[in-house]
Amino acid sequence: MIQIEDLSKTFHTAAGEFTALSDVNLTVNDGEIFGIIGLSGAGKSTLVRCINYLEVPTNGRVVIDGDELGKLSKKELLIKRRSIGMIFQGFNLLEQRTVLKNVCFPLEIAKMPKSDAVKRARELLALVGLSDKENSYPSQLSGGQKQRVAIARALAAETKYLLCDEATSALDPDTTRSILELLKKVNRELGVTIIVITHEMKVIESICDRAAVIDGGRIAELAAVSELFASPKSDIARKLILPSVNTASEIKGGRVIRITFDGENSFKPTVANLILTCQAPLNILKADTEDIGGVACGYIILGLPDDTAVADRVIRYLEDNNISYSFGESEVEKNV
Amino acid sequence: MSELLIKLWESGTIQKGIWETVYMTFISAFFSYLIGLPLGILLNVTDKDGIHPMPWLYRILSIAVNIFRSIPFVILMVAMLPVAKLITGTSLGNRAMIVTLIIAAAPYVARMAESSFKEVGGGVIEAAKSMGASDMRIICRVLIPEAKPSLIVGSVISLVTILGYSAMAGTIGGGGLGMIAVSFGYQRFNDDIIWVCVLLTIVIVQIIQEVGMLIARKTDKRIR
Numbered sequence: 001m002i003q004i005e006d007l008s009k010t011f012h013t014a015a016g017e018f019t020a021l022s023d024v025n026l027t028v029n030d031g032e033i034f035g036i037i038g039l040s041g042a043g044k045s046t047l048v049r050c051i052n053y054l055e056v057p058t059n060g061r062v063v064i065d066g067d068e069l070g071k072l073s074k075k076e077l078l079i080k081r082r083s084i085g086m087i088f089q090g091f092n093l094l095e096q097r098t099v100l101k102n103v104c105f106p107l108e109i110a111k112m113p114k115s116d117a118v119k120r121a122r123e124l125l126a127l128v129g130l131s132d133k134e135n136s137y138p139s140q141l142s143g144g145q146k147q148r149v150a151i152a153r154a155l156a157a158e159t160k161y162l163l164c165d166e167a168t169s170a171l172d173p174d175t176t177r178s179i180l181e182l183l184k185k186v187n188r189e190l191g192v193t194i195i196v197i198t199h200e201m202k203v204i205e206s207i208c209d210r211a212a213v214i215d216g217g218r219i220a221e222l223a224a225v226s227e228l229f230a231s232p233k234s235d236i237a238r239k240l241i242l243p244s245v246n247t248a249s250e251i252k253g254g255r256v257i258r259i260t261f262d263g264e265n266s267f268k269p270t271v272a273n274l275i276l277t278c279q280a281p282l283n284i285l286k287a288d289t290e291d292i293g294g295v296a297c298g299y300i301i302l303g304l305p306d307d308t309a310v311a312d313r314v315i316r317y318l319e320d321n322n323i324s325y326s327f328g329e330s331e332v333e334k335n336v
Numbered sequence: 337m338s339e340l341l342i343k344l345w346e347s348g349t350i351q352k353g354i355w356e357t358v359y360m361t362f363i364s365a366f367f368s369y370l371i372g373l374p375l376g377i378l379l380n381v382t383d384k385d386g387i388h389p390m391p392w393l394y395r396i397l398s399i400a401v402n403i404f405r406s407i408p409f410v411i412l413m414v415a416m417l418p419v420a421k422l423i424t425g426t427s428l429g430n431r432a433m434i435v436t437l438i439i440a441a442a443p444y445v446a447r448m449a450e451s452s453f454k455e456v457g458g459g460v461i462e463a464a465k466s467m468g469a470s471d472m473r474i475i476c477r478v479l480i481p482e483a484k485p486s487l488i489v490g491s492v493i494s495l496v497t498i499l500g501y502s503a504m505a506g507t508i509g510g511g512g513l514g515m516i517a518v519s520f521g522y523q524r525f526n527d528d529i530i531w532v533c534v535l536l537t538i539v540i541v542q543i544i545q546e547v548g549m550l551i552a553r554k555t556d557k558r559i560r
């Protein structure tokens with residue numbers, strides 16, 4: 001279990017003090033996939049770097065499995081870090097080492113005998129599906145393959161926690177999906193607790209159990225992902241969930257509704273049924289659905305008709321059919 | 337062709353000059369790296385964004401290196417003769433020259449190495465840290481191996497620079513092609529001897545350059 005208590009981080013720069021995190025409190029339970037989402041500069045990377053003490057918090061505590069990191073000696077901290085793997089947007093592989101040697105690296109640090117290390121590294125390469133690439137160098141791999149190697153490397157040393165800082169942000173949608181599936185598999189099969197940092201709601205939606213929305217260095221909202229999508233409470237969460245419905249050309253006033261596909265309703269022609277049943281001229285503003293691990297996930301954003309009677313019919317239909325939805329306000333109205 | 341040139345060749349003076357130039361260059365380079373490489377590591381590690389920032393130490397080392405680097409070699413060479421005498425017992429000959437060459441080249445090597453280490457991305461170092469690697473392990477297993485191709489390219493440049501220095505050292509008591517060009521060519525008005533030395537130097541530099549770059553290419557796993 002990872003407990004973060006009253007954590008703040010202030011940077012002292014030439015330009016003065018800058019508080020990147022303030023009063024962050026959260027607990028990540030064993031076995032879950034926890035998401036941290038926020039806009040650029042919100043403090044996500046700083047927060048995740050505090051979790052393994054690559055960044056030393058200015059205030060507050062980080063407690064992992066009962067050990068308060070701030071109280072550990074330097075050597076104990078290094079040993080503790082071996083149980084916390086980390087992967088990055090830029091992969092950060094050792095360019096002069098083969099794939100196999102890269103995966104062996106954390107095992108060298110843990111002083112595992114070489115033959116055992118090679119055996120363990122091969123197991124992990126098999127897990128990430130890259131057994132045939134063990135003698136390749138990173139420069140010979142695609143971005144997705146590099147991230148797989150990075151995942152294998154991060155997990156090699158009996159890792160209990162995996163921190164992912166924008167691990168899919170440099171990848172195309174297909175590759176992103178395959179990496180997310182891999183993370184899900186790692187979580188399920190190895191029981192690794194995963195913390196996913198991202199600025200893409202899609203990532204949170206596809207693999208996370210719970211998520212924290214971070215804004216200006218503070219946690220704006222923390223909830224189960226289904227709840228977060230069904231009824232986002234903070235402005236920032238709403239903005240992240242309804243990302244592209246904020247230009248005047250897209251909608252003119254009116255209410256916006258977001259239907260979330262949780263894998264149950266996605267095989268039915270939901271929208272078509274909705275329109276036919278309610279006789280409502282619905283406007284599809286944006287839709288994005290994906291197949292993640294065999295389950296369809298995604299959302300559709302609809303513009304409700306101005307006629308409130310018709311709009312109410314739509315809402316009632318959604319309620320009756322147990323389709324999760326949330327209201328988004330038109331940014332246009334707010335901005336005026 | 338002047339008679340003297342033929343004589344120098346037949347007596348083996350030119351061959352000896354080639355050998356002296358090559359061995360002065362490589363011996364000096366070897367010891368310059370023995371001092372300069374750790375210094376370069378220290379500069380990189382203690383820099384403000386290094387793996388173990390120590391601003392005061394960085395400042396001291398940096399200033400010391402800059403002082404030695406800013407003195408033109410001809411002047412440093414003469415100034416260091418007493419030091420050379422202290423170490424080798426003489427201020428003449430190749431042994432003394434090697435000492436001055438090392439003093440001049442080590443700071444140069446340190447800066448070359450520092451910039452090679454800078455090329456190693458902060459990302460891999462961060463990754464190593466996240467795995468619980470100690471500073472020493474990061475230096476030995478990440479910084480040096482990842483910078484190796486760049487270090488080799490740097491050493492080619494250093495070798496050529498030191499070779500240039502060694503020719504200058506020939507004017508004040510060192511041996512090698514520099515000495516031959518100056519004392520038999522320039523001072524006795526034998527242009528052909530000067531040109532032979534120039535040509536031989538060019539050939540040596542070309543060989544160092546080509547072989548060095550070949551090794552660098554062979555070592556680097558990033559391109560292929």
Ligand SMILES: Nc1ncnc2c1ncn2[C@@H]1O[C@H](COP(=O)(O)OP(=O)(O)OP(=O)(O)O)[C@@H](O)[C@H]1O
Pocket residue numbers: 011012013018020038039040041042043044045046047199
């Ligand atoms: N070492 C540092 N010194 C000074 N300021 C820093 C430092 N690291 C981060 N910051 C500042 O803290 C804030 C949060 O940075 P952080 O990298 O955590 O953001 P982020 O949420 O990860 O953003 P992104 O999505 O762009 O990666 C930024 O305003 C950044 O400028």
Ligand SMILES: [Mg+2]
Pocket residue numbers: 044045046165166
């Ligand atoms: Mg970041």
